[in-house]
Amino acid sequence: MKRVAFCWLLLSYQVAAAVITGTIYDPGGRPVAGANVAAGGSNSTHSAADGTFRLEVEEGHDYRVRSELPGFTPVERSVTVRPEGLHVDLTFTAAIAFHDSVTVTARAFAGDILNPDPGQNVVVRNDMLDSGAGRPGVPVSIPGIPVETASGGIKAPQYFAPGVAGDHGESIAQYFQVGSYLVPNNLSANAHGNGYADPNAIIPAVVETVQTDGGAFNIREGNHAVNLAAAYGFTPRIQPFLSVGVDGHDVDLIAGWGPSDPDKHAWIAIETAWGNGFLNTPEHRRQFKLNGYRVFTARKHTLTVFGAGYYGQSGIAGLIPIDAPVISDTIDSRQQDQSHTGEVAVNDIWHVGAGGDLHLSGFFRTYNLSLYSNFGDGLIRQSEFRTAGASQAEYVKRLDENLSILAGVDYSREAPRRLNLDRYAEGSGTVYGPFSQITSNNVTLNSVSFYSAVEGRMAGWIHYHLGWRRDQIEFDNEDRGNPANSFHRWVPVDSPKATVSLVAPGKSILPVISLSFGQAFIANDPRIGSGIVRGTPVSRAHSWQMVMSKTLWGTDFTVTGGRTTQEQTVAKIDPDSGLQFDEGPSRNRYVTVTARRRFNRVMLQSSISKADARDLAVGATLPEAPRTIFDVVAGIERLPWQLQARGEFEEVGRKPLGDGFVSTPVREFRGAVTRPFANGRLDAGVNFMLANGYTGQTTEVLALPNETNAHERVVGVRTRSYAAVLLRWRF
Secondary structure, eight states: OHHHHHHHHHHHTSOOEEEEEEEEEOTTSOBOSSOEEEETTTEEEEOOTTSEEEEEEETTOEEEEEEEOTTBOOEEEEEEOOTTOEEOOEEOOOBOHHHHOOEEOOOOOOOOSSOOOTTOEEEEOOGGGSOOTTOTTOSOOBTTBOEEOOSSSSSOOEEOOTTOOOSTTOSEEEEEEETTEEEEOEEEEETTEEEEEOOTTSOGGGEEEEEEEOSTTOTTOOTTOSSEEEEEEEOSOOOOEEEEEEOSSEEEEEEEEOOSOTTOOEEEEEEEEEEOOSSSSOOOEEEEEEEEEEEEEETTEEEEEEEEEEEEEEEOOOOEETTSOOGGGOSOTTOEEEEEEEEEEEEEEEEEETTEEEEEEEEEEEEEEEEEEEOSSOEEEEEEEEEEEEEEEEEEEEEETTEEEEEEEEEEEEEEEEEEEEEEOOOSSSSOOOEEEEEEEEEEEEEEEEEEEEEEEETTTEEEEEEEEEEEEEEEEEESSOGGGOEEEEEEEEEEEEEEEEOOOTTOSSOEEEEEEEEEEEEOOOOOTTSSSOOOSEEEEEEEEEEEEEEETTEEEEEEEEEEEEOOEEEEEOTTTOOEEEEOOEEEEEEEEEEEEEETTEEEEEEEEEEEEEETTTOOBOTTOOSEEEEEEEEESOOGGGOEEEEEEEEEOOOEEETTEEOOOEEEEEEEEEEEETTTTEEEEEEEEEEESEEEEEEEEEOOTTOSSOEEEEEEEEOOOEEEEEEEEEO
16 A cells, blocks of 8 residues: 555656647648657657647646758747647748759648738749849849839839739838748838838848738738738848859849857848949949848747848939930939938747747838939939838737637838929030929828737638738828928728638649638828829728649649729829829739649749739729739759759730830840859859840830930830859858
8 A cells, every 4th residue: 555655646746748739831831741840859750641740748848849851941939838738830931952942832721820811922032043243122033023123223123913013112012021020111102102112121142031922811911012912031040151243244242141050040141232234324333231130039038130231322224215226225324323221120929828929029210212313304303311110019829729819019100201302404405404392291101000810720621811900090291392281190991801711631632722802001192292182191902812722743733813903092192293193993803823843853833924904994904014924933953063053034025004005025034053162162153134125114205315306105224134153152
């Protein structure tokens, strides 16, 4: 009897056991089998065929759950285990095959509470298709979303979604992903647009992923997220390196440093670029960038800090007629552009309990722009200085494996000051008059936003994500030139969101089908400018989307169809003239077909999008919105003599430009061939682009120097082919 009592007493002092369960997913949301999963270093297992895993641990302790699989960057999460156990899902967000160069296409899948859009697209950064010497200003090429750089790279590049014009801030949202925080990068009420996004501050080498989604279907994405949202994700670690890109016109130097300890996620990178570009008029371009990143972990907190600084100055080639030769490829050689920015963003993920995380985030940014450009009506000058900042609190909790909830509040403030538009009074051609002021404003946009969502699964096949967003936006317009046009106003915006996915069992012949609905909005420029009435403060939109995906014959096929209707915008200001004009109501319909196949050491992806965008008031097609986008991306890991190759062909078809004018197609083939030397420490190769067409195509009324009468014609910036030598040394 004493022996039994002793054994019972001994067992009573044993530490109680608990269980950690979860599922491992790849970047496309598919379960991953055979991934190593560990908690606490010694306790490990492998994920099953359906991606699930089970680990027995001691309750009441903190653990770092980490998963590894060859070809992917390890993923980990810090947790506290309670007696009832814990469920943790881990998703590989980046692949490291092809030397950090692979693309994962959009795929309908059961996403999580933070990423509800089934049409999302994960692009892992590809060194050889990034901005190289001669093509500054584009951090990364996003397959299927063409980009234009209609200047020397100082002015923000313009990304295009099917059927959406990318200039003047049409509703495309852009973010920097810092931890779990989506740092907004749009410049509302910008001197050159309604919501310009300027990613020039980012060094290409630190971009690891770009996630794109429909924008309207995620309650975490608010202003500008009508047609598309793109979030740049940063690499957690950098192996010290020095990179040089050089050709006959431009030089680009990049250096990065990070600690050798793989558990320390920190780095700092600098870039400087200068040169004259590839057109006849020298750009005299100078760019300087500084980026830094650090992750701190302390018990239940994961703190991520990101900072960026940028200065750029350049001459601008300018728009020229595409049907007439122009000496030096410019109408007015006085055109130039200058901008600088500084930004810091912080995100803290606080693990407050079993399955619950509190996200505390914020950022502060300054921005300056000074732009001199000629659009046919004479030289104009646009300038501004702004400060922007935000703070956000967000709570995420997984109640069980079939139900998660999210609730958040966000306060943001943008304050463009000295938001000016001036026009140069032309003289005799040799003597010029002074600038005359068209508009001068101090604008303040304050926004208080509340949002919540619920996400889960039911009936086995059905995955749902339901959310609601409420934005209360304050518009304060101080008109310095005409005080009578000053005003102050609060505007509320409600945005419901819903996504339902039908996910059949793995061996089913049925495709995965997702249906989404969302309301979205864009905060319009509050300036009245040269007009006489207040414009529409907020333009609302309704979006629908269907995504179908299926793997057949080893190839992933995805079909995405969408429709967005936007209400009429009254008296939107023209950033080039200061005049007011009305837009809409409008409708955009599009369908995109994507196919992706991975062979042994070869990756191939292609997509084609067709769109129809119309002004419903008059039935005319919307100008400058691409109707057809065709894209092919290929990568070969190993060729003879250890060569590696990447290539992307992109074509943007003819676009209506208004008044009966139609653009010419734009075709670009970007590629690179590299070879490692010195046991992989040195990569050497060439980066090139073969181009045909003009970027920034639009219509302007102008007269050439040898003409006496001005008339409307199609203008653009000539796209030039180039080739550059690339050298990258890893320390």
